[in-house]
Amino acid sequence: MNYNPNNSAVYLAAIAGSLAGIxxxxxxxxxxxxxxxxxxxxxxxxxxxAVDTAWGAHTSSNVEILAIQLAxxxxxQNGRSPLNSAVSTLESSYTKIGAAIAALxxxxxxxxxxxxxxxxxxxxSGGGGSSGGPTFYSSGGPPGVATSQLFQASVVVGATGTIQxxxxxxxxxxxxxxxxxxxxxxxxxxxxxxxxxxxxxxALESGICSIGTIGQSGGLxxxxxxxxxxxxxxxxxxxxxxxxxxxxxxxxx
Numbered sequence: 001m002n003y004n005p006n007n008s009a010v011y012l013a014a015i016a017g018s019l020a021g022i023x024x025x026x027x028x029x030x031x032x033x034x035x036x037x038x039x040x041x042x043x044x045x046x047x048x049x050a051v052d053t054a055w056g057a058h059t060s061s062n063v064e065i066l067a068i069q070l071a072x073x074x075x076x077q078n079g080r081s082p083l084n085s086a087v088s089t090l091e092s093s094y095t096k097i098g099a100a101i102a103a104l105x106x107x108x109x110x111x112x113x114x115x116x117x118x119x120x121x122x123x124x125s126g127g128g129g130s131s132g133g134p135t136f137y138s139s140g141g142p143p144g145v146a147t148s149q150l151f152q153a154s155v156v157v158g159a160t161g162t163i164q165x166x167x168x169x170x171x172x173x174x175x176x177x178x179x180x181x182x183x184x185x186x187x188x189x190x191x192x193x194x195x196x197x198x199x200x201x202x203a204l205e206s207g208i209c210s211i212g213t214i215g216q217s218g219g220l221x222x223x224x225x226x227x228x229x230x231x232x233x234x235x236x237x238x239x240x241x242x243x244x245x246x247x248x249x250x251x252x253x
Contacts, residue, residue, distance in 0.1 A: 015044045018044040021076030049094075064119065067108050071104060150229060154226070164216040167230035185233045
């Protein structure tokens with residue numbers, strides 16, 4: 001059965017985000033059989049159709065597309081179930097949440113415009129050229145137990161000499177409780193060195209969680225290659241497991 005989207009970009013952002021949230025949130029995927037993922041793909045498709053239907057034939061800005069993808073992933077993270085199997089592949093099951101995501105994203109876009117910022121500015125530009133989209137950096141091997149882990153990606157500094165980035169990763173803890181669990185910190189990094197004061201995030205680990213941070217660095221040499229990323233540290237005790245990588249989104253200011 002074919003689906004004709006009202007706005008293809010909205011549909012694609014919603015299915016990409018929801019598929020990641022439903023099937024991969026907090027998981028170290030090891031099953032290489034495509035057929036085993038068809039059910040979550042059908043669930044994500046139904047969810048994306050509901051978001052697209054709620055959106056309608058309206059145009060969409062760059063910030064709206066990014067927000068749709070992130071919101072569609074966030075609602076299914078941390079083990080939330082996409083409804084019972086009998087109705088989870090029906091678009092009608094997601095009508096209410098689809099409308100809510102559309103309203104949330106449009107409110108965010110309106111606020112950006114109110115601040116006088118162009119919502120269609122390039123989100124993933126290195127200044128001298130486009131990065132082609134968000135950069136996903138993999139740690140290059142299976143996850144491991146560690147006290148600290150660096151995730152980073154190489155980017156080219158644009159004409160402004162300033163780069164801002166968002167880095168997010170998921171970790172699995174050692175089963176601690178609120179009293180003895182892991183306290184995890186994400187700190188922005190430039191060329192492998194932590195940047196103090198740029199919004200490190202802490203979360204008391206209990207099972208699986210995602211942590212991230214925003215980094216910004218100015219005064220860089222245009223055209224130079226730098227490594228931007230995040231340093232994830234267990235500030236209490238070793239025992240968490242990194243899921244294999246971090247998603248790093250960056251743009252020029």
